Amino acid sequence: MVGPETHAHRDGPAAGPAGASLDQPFGPDDLYALRAAVAAHATHLGAPPDRVAHLVIVAGELVSNAVRHGGGRGRLRLSRVDGAVRCEVSDEGPGIPEPERAGTRTPSVLAVGGRGLFIVRRLAASLTIRNTGRGTTVTALVAVPEQ
Amino acid sequence: MENPRSVEELGPGDHACLTFTDPDERLDIVAAFVRSGLDLGHKVLCFTDSVPVDRLPGELEARSVAAQAAIRRGQLAVRGSERIWLAEGQPSARRMVDLLAGQLDLAAREGYPVLRMTADMCWANRPVAAIDQLLAFESEVGELFADGRLAAICQYDRDSFDAVTLAFAASAHTRAVAATVYHEDPIVRICRQHSPPGVRVAGELDFTRAEPLTHALAESLRLDHHIHVNLAQLRYIDAACVSIIIQTALGLPDDRRLMVTCHGLVQEMFSLVDAGEIASLRVQAAHGRA
Numbered sequence: 460m461v462g463p464e465t466h467a468h469r470d471g472p473a474a475g476p477a478g479a480s481l482d483q484p485f486g487p488d489d490l491y492a493l494r495a496a497v498a499a500h501a502t503h504l505g506a507p508p509d510r511v512a513h514l515v516i517v518a519g520e521l522v523s524n525a526v527r528h529g530g531g532r533g534r535l536r537l538s539r540v541d542g543a544v545r546c547e548v549s550d551e552g553p554g555i556p557e558p559e560r561a562g563t564r565t566p567s568v569l570a571v572g573g574r575g576l577f578i579v580r581r582l583a584a585s586l587t588i589r590n591t592g593r594g595t596t597v598t599a600l601v602a603v604p605e606q
Numbered sequence: 607m608e609n610p611r612s613v614e615e616l617g618p619g620d621h622a623c624l625t626f627t628d629p630d631e632r633l634d635i636v637a638a639f640v641r642s643g644l645d646l647g648h649k650v651l652c653f654t655d656s657v658p659v660d661r662l663p664g665e666l667e668a669r670s671v672a673a674q675a676a677i678r679r680g681q682l683a684v685r686g687s688e689r690i691w692l693a694e695g696q697p698s699a700r701r702m703v704d705l706l707a708g709q710l711d712l713a714a715r716e717g718y719p720v721l722r723m724t725a726d727m728c729w730a731n732r733p734v735a736a737i738d739q740l741l742a743f744e745s746e747v748g749e750l751f752a753d754g755r756l757a758a759i760c761q762y763d764r765d766s767f768d769a770v771t772l773a774f775a776a777s778a779h780t781r782a783v784a785a786t787v788y789h790e791d792p793i794v795r796i797c798r799q800h801s802p803p804g805v806r807v808a809g810e811l812d813f814t815r816a817e818p819l820t821h822a823l824a825e826s827l828r829l830d831h832h833i834h835v836n837l838a839q840l841r842y843i844d845a846a847c848v849s850i851i852i853q854t855a856l857g858l859p860d861d862r863r864l865m866v867t868c869h870g871l872v873q874e875m876f877s878l879v880d881a882g883e884i885a886s887l888r889v890q891a892a893h894g895r896a
Contacts, residue, residue, distance in 0.1 A: 491793045491812075566879070577879070578845050
């Protein structure tokens with residue numbers, strides 16, 4: 460059994476039952492490889508193509524926030540939970556102000572930024588933002604029915 | 607040979623070599639060459655091979671060239687390269703030069719001051735073909751350009767020809783033509799699209815490449831009326847880059863539009879930010895895709 464804290468298999472998605480997961484540290488140069496890993500693991504975790512795309516978008520935006528505003532580095536974990544794939548991104552940045560409200564309002568068409576979390580909230584069944592004092596952990600659940 | 611030029615800079619007397627690996631880029635440059643020829647009242651002759659004769663007009667139409675109407679009025683002709691070259695069994699450089707000279711005279715008699723010719727040379731790799739005749743043609747055809755009534759782009763697929771042949775072919779031309787590439791790395795390629803004019807992005811695009819995207823859009827903003835952003839070959843875009851495209855559209859005056867062509871995840875990203883509500887932005891599904 461591959462547990463949620465294990466590292467990704469070096470040469471592709473870890474073989475194993477539905478609990479298999481990806482646990483990957485990242486920096487600014489790892490985004491392309493990370494998206495590819497999320498797509499491969501999401502497929503392996505039973506997500507159909509449209510949900511794989513949603514997970515790639517969600518992971519991409521959370522990782523982008525961590526790199527740009529959260530100290531430049533972080534850690535991504537992907538795992539199967541009941542009825543969903545869980546995507547957790549943690550960083551050691553200063554935290555997201557007003558975490559309950561971040562991304563809840565439709566950004567003005569004139570807004571230069573601020574669309575990332577809004578998009579994540581539209582695609583995720585739930586989103587939790589936790590400022591821990593040592594950084595931020597954002598957890599999104601993307602609904603993926605059991606096979 | 608001098609540095610490659612943009613297709614807009616080619617004119618009568620230029621015998622240009624286009625070496626390419628991306629079929630979309632080749633068709634974009636061919637479309638721009640054909641379109642400007644039609645606009646300038648030139649006769650245009652397309653020898654095609656990897657794109658079938660019956661499909662090329664549609665490919666040109668999809669790139670804002672009024673090809674069918676031009677064919678009907680006799681200003682544009684599309685022929686198969688292989689059929690012409692191998693019409694008598696064996697390819698002959700001299701026969702092709704004579705044929706082209708005949709076309710040049712015909713165009714003049716029809717009242718066209720200039721003949722534009724573009725030819726896909728990939729037929730020359732077929733077993734029956736003879737590369738030596740192709741290369742002889744490229745050398746001998748130079749004489750037809752002397753009086754400034756002929757302009758040509760010869761297309762060489764870099765994946766089909768060996769390096770020695772490509773180097774010889776390139777040296778037989780007076781010009782090289784290439785796309786303007788703003789940024790290229792193994793993950794994303796951002797280049798100018800000539801027809802319809804704008805920007806083409808292929809691969810995956812995120813905030814780490816925001817700067818070349820902004821630069822490419824700024825150039826199109828300066829050069830073009832409407833801006834066509836071709837994302838048909840883009841597999842991923844993040845919210846930061848979607849925002850840059852939206853900002854560009856919002857900065858346009860009322861009579862200008864920014865058109866995005868995309869599909870799949872990229873199209874969904876534009877839907878997720880309600881891009882459809884922005885008057886100066888049009889998002890359309892890529893040709894031939896869901």
